[in-house]
Structures are given as C-alpha cells and as structure tokens.
Amino acid sequence: MIDPSTHLAIAESFLQPMGPVAADQLRHLIIVTLLTLIAVVPVMVSMPWILWRYRRSKPKGEYRPSWESNSFLEWLMWGVPIVVVALIGVNLTIMTFRLDPYKELGKDPLQVQVIGLDWKWIFIYPDEGVALVDELVVPEGRAVELTLTTDTVMQSLQISAIVGQIYAMPAMTTKLNFRAVKQGVAEGMNSQFTGNGFWKQKFQVYSVSKEDYAARMKKAQSSDLSLTDDTYAILAMQGTSEEAKKPLAIENRKGPIEMVLGDPKIFQRVLARYMVEDMTPESQPGSPSYDPKKSPLPPASDKPMMGMEM
C-alpha cells in the first residue's frame, strides 16, 4: 500500500527529474543556456572593459568620433548570433519532436482520462474501472498516456518532475505522454489561473511498483463510492477535493477520494455536453450559479470529438 509518510520528499520540479522527459528537459535547459552564453558573455565582459577604457575622465584608447563601420566586426556581429541560433535551432527542433507530448513512450501505454474541474482533477482508469480525485498512481517504468479535457474553463495540467504540462480545454481533448522511471511522489498542479481556489489545485503523482499499483487499484475497486451522474455533479461544484467530501458524505474519510467507475462513458459524456447543449449559467460548472441538479450530462456522442490532432 502507498503510505505517504514513507515518501518524505515530494519532487516539485524538473530539477529533480523522475522520468526521461523531465531529465531531457533539464539537460536541454543547460545546453540552451550554455549555447546562448556564447552570445551573451562577450557583452558582459566587454562592457565594463569598454566603459573603463573609454571613460571621458581618463581615457586609454584613441578617440575615433567618426568611426562607424568595420566589415570584419559586422560579420562577427551577425555571424555569432546566427551560428548560435542555428545550433540551438537544430537542438530545439530535435528535442521538440523527441519530447512531443503526443508521442507514446512505450508499447501499450496505461490509459488515464483526466477531467479538470474547479479546483480538482478526476483521474479515470477505464481499464481498471476506477476513478481517483487529485491522485494519480502509475506503475514505475510503464508508459502512461493522459487524455485530458475540462468541464469548466481552460486548465493546464502540470507534473513538473516527470513531464511538464499540457492545456486541457472544454469540448476538446489533449494528450500528455510520460513515463516515471523512479519510485516516488511528484507534485502535480494546474498552472493556468482559474479563479479563487486555483492555488490549491494540486495533486500527488505516485510512481510505485507493479504490485503496489495493483494493490492500489484493488483498494479503489472496493470503494463504496461510485462515479455516477450524481457524484460527478457534486464534484463539478467549485471547491477543492477536500471540500467536496462533505456533500459526498465522506467528510471523515482521510486521503484522496477514490471511486468505482460507475459510468465508464463519463469522460465522453462530459465532452458531449458542449456539443449538444446550449449551456446556461446553471448547467455550466465553474459558473457562480451552477446547480448540480440542473446540469445532467447528455449521452456520449457518436460524432468524432474535436481534438487537437493536427
């Protein structure tokens, strides 16, 4: 079982990478910085020297008031930045393709659907029939593919120590692929401002052994809570996951909310909501007059969803 107390350090940024993507990003940061320094250091070094040498009070160098051009210098001034940018550009392009968040990082990645709400995340494991709120558990070493949407305004799911971020938008899906290669806990969050509770929208990502993962899923599968229309409508109300425990009548229960996936199509139905309906302030989660009773989800649509797969 996962015991948070054994994982004292929560990795909060890609400075403590837990996966290949974050590690590559950190390396790329260092390379880009060093390459750019080729163009920056000359400025930093020559400026004090020039100021000193040509200060009016006690100059050392010759005064050349009408000197205005030198072709060698001109080549250097354009040449150095061009070469530096070319080098970084090649590097950037390679890295952008290698670390494309849509690229799967292994065969048969673990599929997790993510619904962003104000101010919590629901992680749905369709294969396991489980939904966790503000907790993402992944087996160490296995590729994971998140498919994201939101049922409110735009959000951005970020797991710095493992992969970085991707926007999640209503009526659309985006994808984020990653792999954690170390066991441990990483902090996840929403980085796109979404209102008053925004700063509390954090969650934990546990990278655990296969056995622990299976045990965790088993525990959730035996939960007495089920993700259905009713419980979903409650979760969609503004508030953190802790605050959602009271209306769910589990206020004394410690730890993240775990549920059986009562309706396996719930992710598709959330997407479909924006295809078929003219939303009202009462039916739109995130609106100040949102009313859970007046916002039934429609059946899942057969129409292809609007994605960002360009």
Add this chain to the structure above:
Amino acid sequence: MLDAIFGRLTWDSIILVQAVEQPNINTFITAGAAAMMPVGGVMIVALLTWMKWWKPLFEWLTSVDHKKIGTMYIIFAVIMLFRGVVEGMLMRANQAVGLNGGFLSSDHFNQLFTTHGTNMIFFVAMPFLFGLINIIVPLQIGARDVAFPRLNQISLGLTAAGGFLFMISLMIGEFSTGGWTGYPSFTGRLVNPGVGPDYYILAIAISGIGSTLTGVNFSVTIYKLRTAGMSFMRMPLFTWTALCTSILLIFAMPPLTACCAMLGLDRFLGFHFFTNDMGGNLMNFINLFWMFGHPEVYILILPAFGVMSEISSTFSGKRLYGYTSIVAATMCIAVLSFTVWLHHFFTMGQSATVNAAFGVATMLIAIPTGVKIYDWLATLWGGRIRFTAPMIYLCGFFVLFTIGGLSGVVLASPTLDYQLHNSQFLVAHFHNVIIPGVLFGILAGIHIWFPKIYGFRLMEGLSRITAFLWAIGFILAFMPLYQTGLMGMTRRTVAYEDPALVPWMIVSGIGALILGCAFLSILLTIFVSVLNRKKLMVPIGDPWDGRSLEWATPAPTPEWNFAVLPKVDCRDAFTDAKAKGTAYQPIEKYEDIEMPANTYYGFIIMIMASGLGFGLVWHMWWLAIASLLGAIATAITYAFLPQKQYIIPAAEVREIDEAWRRSAREGRGITRDDEGNEANQGLARPDNITNP
C-alpha cells in the same frame, strides 16, 4: 424605471459602500485606493480654482500641439505608473508572507494582477512611448507638427477614455480577474457574469483604437513630413524605431480590437465565438490576442531601442556604429514579430512541427536583437564616455536586458516551455525585458529630452540615484523569480505551500519596496528640478552636445518648432552643422507660419467614448446609445467644419528666432566637463578631447 436609468448599477457596486458594509483589510485597501480619486479630484479642482489655472488647463486639453499632447500622454502615464507600482508592491508584500495565504483575499489578489498587467502595458508603457514619440519625432524630422494634429488629439482622448474606465472600476464595481490576457471562457458570460471583464474589454478596446490611430498618424508623419534632404537613411534612429512601431501598431492593434469586440458580442449578445458550447472555441481568442500581443512587445521595445541608440552615440561623443545594420535589424524585428505569436501557447496541444517552426522563428528574433546590442557596444568603443544618468540606464540595459534575452531564448524552446510556461520564470522573463528594456529606455528618454520641451534639465545627481534604484530594485524583485519558477512555482498564485519559496519571496518583496522608492525618486527629481529650474535652464537648447535636429531649436522649443524648416544633407545633421560652423547662423527670410488652432474635438470624443464604455459596462443602454450617437455626430460635424488655422506673423517669429541665434553665436558655450552644472546653458563648444 430605476433599472432603465442605472442598469445593473446599485449602491453596493460602490466600493466605499462595500467597505462600510464589510470592513476588512481587502475592502479597506480598495476603499483607500477608491477614496484617493474623489479626494484627489476635489484637491485638483480646488488647486485649479485657487491658482486660476482653469483657462490654461483647457488651453492644454484643446491643444493640438504635438509637444503638449506628448506631455499629457506622459503625465497620464506617470499617474498610472503610480497605481501600477503600488499594485506590484501589494502583490509582492502579499507573496512575502504568502506561505499558505497572505493578507490579501484571493479575489483581491486576482484583480490586482489583472489590473497591474493591463495597466502597465496599456496605460503606462504605451502612453509613455506615445508621449516620447509625439514630442520628439516631429522635431527629429524637421516638421512643425504631426500629419493629422486633430487625429492625434483624438488618439489621446481615446487613450484617456480607456484609462477613465480602468480607473473608475476602482471606485464602482470591480475589474476583471482574468489576467491581462483575459482568456475566455474564464472571462465569458457564464463563468464571469459580473462587470469586471466588461471593464477590461472596453478599456483596452477603446484605448486600442486610439493606438491604431496613433500608428496611422505617425506612419504618415514620418513618410510625408520629413524636411528637405531627410531621406530615410538619414533619419535618426529614434525616428526609425518610431516608424517601425507605428507600422506594427497599424497591423497589430486590429486583432486586439477584433477579439475584444468578439468577446463583447459573446458577453452582451450571447454570441458563441469563444464559448465552450455551440461550436465556440476559446483557442481563437488566444490566437487573436497574441497576434496582437506579440507584436505589442516590439511596439514597446523598439522605441526604447531607439532611445538607447541615441544615448550610446550622444554620451560617448561619437557617431553611431553600424547605422545601416541597426536599421536593418530594427526592420527584421518588426517583420519577425508577426511570425512568433504561437510561442505564447506551445502547450495548447498542437503538433511538434508547428511548435518547432514557431520556436525557431522566435529565436530568430534574438539575432537582430543581439546585433543591436553589439552595435551599441561598438558605438561606445573609441568614444569618450560620460557617466550621466542616461549612460547608467544604458549600462543597466546592457547587463540586465541581455539576461532577459537569455531567458527568452530558453522560453522559446517548446520543450522547455512545457515546463516553464505559466511559471514564475516567465514572470521574471517579461519583467526582465520590460523594466530594463522599455522602462529604462523611457526614463532615459525623459531625462535627455525633458530640457528640450521645458527649458531646464533634471537634476543630474538625483536622476543617477533614480537609475540605480530602478536597477537594484529590479534585480532584487525579479531575479529570485527565475529560481522560484524553476522550483515549480506558478504565476498568479495568491499563496503557496512550499516553505522553500519563502526566502526568495522575501527578497523579492524587498526589491519591490526599492522599486517603490525608485518611483518616488522620479517624482522627487522632477520636484527638486522644478524648484531649481532657474539654475538648470538651458535656453540655447543643446545641453548634451546633441546630434540630430531636435537640438537645433531653443529650449523650450517654440510652438512652431523651426522658424524656418531646416535642410539636411547628412546623418547627424546638427553635429555636422556645428562642426562646419553653420549652426545658429542668421536667416535672411522669415515667413508667416500657419499653425492648427485649438479644438474641442478630441475632448468631446473622450467624453463620448467614456460614456459609451461606462454605459455598456453597467447596461445603461440610454447612456451608451446617446454617447455613440454623440460621437458619430461630433465626427460628422467636425468633418464639415473648416479646420481652423492661425497665423504667426513673420515679424514675431523673426524677433524671437533672431534673439536666440544671436545669443547662441555670442555665447561661449561649455565643454562636456560642465555638462552637469549651472554653466550649461545649452550651448555646446567643441570638446577638449585628448588622446592618450
């Protein structure tokens, strides 16, 4: 009935009433800010009445003189800068104690970062630059005014109307909480039904139209009103950058106006451009917004680059190195600025191909920018560098802006943007380019051109202290944010849970305090300089041994700028004239000068635009409709009225101009040794340069 008159405005919308009903620190802070406006307003009215300044005030408000309009832009910007700095300090103070929650409520903090950003971009940086451009460009190209003086007044009026809406939100209602970028669907009708986003949309749309018109006006001015011999490749660099900025304004502002109008249609009339449902797509707003937003960055930075060019050559007593290179680089930046907007949303889910293309395009901008910095350094090389306040700004710019450029290259990489987007690293980056870049340029520009318009210099010592305060304050306030950004702290967060961030936030808070002192130091410098203006007079008009035409006029410059329009046959025309001894020579023939007369046009448009905005925000439809019809009627009426001119007789011009030329020829002048003291009457003598 009341609803028809007041729309959705009620007693509770008034901030001062809220403070009485729910007294707490947040309502007190807002109420204090709100109270400053009526109190300040009453004080200003009393002062105007007491000093009998009403008539001169209206002479200013109705003036079409580019120097007066420029001055009004700058005064407006300084007032708004005060608000912006206070907001910044409040936010940093809250962050310094923000572990698990500071003293500000989330809602208050959200409004603060929204107003701070909106304010600093639209009502501080842009008016400052428009002020400088207004004052200096006609002088640099040897013109008597801009191409469309009345349009210029309307631009100012629309900017002021936007500023009015922005400021009135402090007293009545609330401002948006959606950040200066105002992304829907957060700012949409369903999620944010209040008046905040409406204030935001209307304030920036109305001032944005003013900015578009400014762009048109200055493009035409620079194309058409250059004096004889002033070919493009002889224009001073500041004018070049003003031209590029004007072109950018023409092309970049319409997407902003369009996306504001579309969001307005969504909000007011239930359209579905950017809604979640019915085929609306919020990504289109983001796209349009940054199609404006990225060129906007260069709209701001290019004139500052122009100022840096002027400083580097003037204060090292040397010709600008690589003029052609810098002009080419400026144009490169202007064109490239339209090709990179997508880097503001690398994380929106598009393909790697798209991201890589825009990442590379973004980094291309680093090339011309780097070239410019090298060129300015080369300008200093072989010069005789004087460490005046503008030179301090330039040196601060070299070091700090370059760091901002470095972090810009980091952020240009989509791979890294997946980590650093929306983080404090980003906050550090854009402050790092805007403060040492744009603001340093503005402040240095004000320092060098102030004596041109008002006749006296600013105190040199105090200006240097101001420059250092800005630099130190900036370093302390924003360098820590690079670190906290790498540590995973997001922007726009009212509180945080990681204790490791606390020391960085405290340092940043101290930096904000120093930035507050830096702002006060500007006011102090101006105040003390006004008190000592007799000693700081530079009547001949050339206090820095200047190089371009604006220095070939007296200080303060007469309203007609040039008694006789100058002829130019090289770059650095005034330096050339001084070297050949042709400067200040008597002129044989003076002619009557025709100048545009004062008009209420811009003032009326300002009132109408403010009424339109306020009426729309509060759903007072009668006010909105009446104001709109009034504005249209005003425009039609003025279009049919003959544009009034007034004639300044040749004899009057002759008398004033000859007296000035005579005193310049008879004066001894000073070398650069005496630049900073009383002997500086604005007449430069050839410098006593020694070679080692």
